[in-house]
Amino acid sequence: MVLVGDVKDRVAILVDDMADTCGTICHAADKLVSAGATKVYAILTHGIFSGPAISRINNACFEAVVVTNTIPQEDKMKQCPKIQVIDISMILAEAIRRTHNGESVSYLFSHVPL
Numbered sequence: 001m002v003l004v005g006d007v008k009d010r011v012a013i014l015v016d017d018m019a020d021t022c023g024t025i026c027h028a029a030d031k032l033v034s035a036g037a038t039k040v041y042a043i044l045t046h047g048i049f050s051g052p053a054i055s056r057i058n059n060a061c062f063e064a065v066v067v068t069n070t071i072p073q074e075d076k077m078k079q080c081p082k083i084q085v086i087d088i089s090m091i092l093a094e095a096i097r098r099t100h101n102g103e104s105v106s107y108l109f110s111h112v113p114l
Contacts, residue, residue, distance in 0.1 A: 001028060007032050011038060011039045011040075012029075013042075014043070015043045015044075017046065018047070019046075019065075020049070020053065021050055021052055026057065033061045039063045041063050042065040046070050047076070054076060057082055057083065062082050063082070067083065067084070067085055068086050068088045069085050069089070073085050090114070091113060
C-alpha cells in the first residue's frame with residue numbers, strides 16, 4: 001500500500017463502499033497515522049464486519065467508523081463504540097418514489113430529504 005499526498009497534521013477520512021473483515025481499511029488507517037495524520041475517520045456505505053472486523057476496528061486508530069444502515073449494526077455497535085450509523089431510509093424511500101413516478105433521481109444529489 002502506497003500513500004499519495006501529505007497528511008501530516010491533518011485529519012484523514014477514508015471512504016469505501018464496503019468493509020468486510022476490515023484488514024485493508026485498518027492497514028490504511030495505520031499508514032495515515034504513521035505519515036502524520038492527527039485523526040482518522042472511515043466512512044462506509046456497507047459495513048459487513050465479518051470475522052475479525054470488530055476486533056480490528058477496536059484496535060485500530062480510528063476516531064470513528066461511520067456506516068449506513070443498509071445492514072443492521074445494533075449488535076456490532078454494542079461490541080465496538082467506534083461504529084456510528086447513519087439512517088438512509090428517507091433518501092432510499094424518496095429514490096424509490098421518484099423512480100416509480102418517473103421523476104428525476106439525480107435531483108437528490110443536490111436536494112437531500114431530511
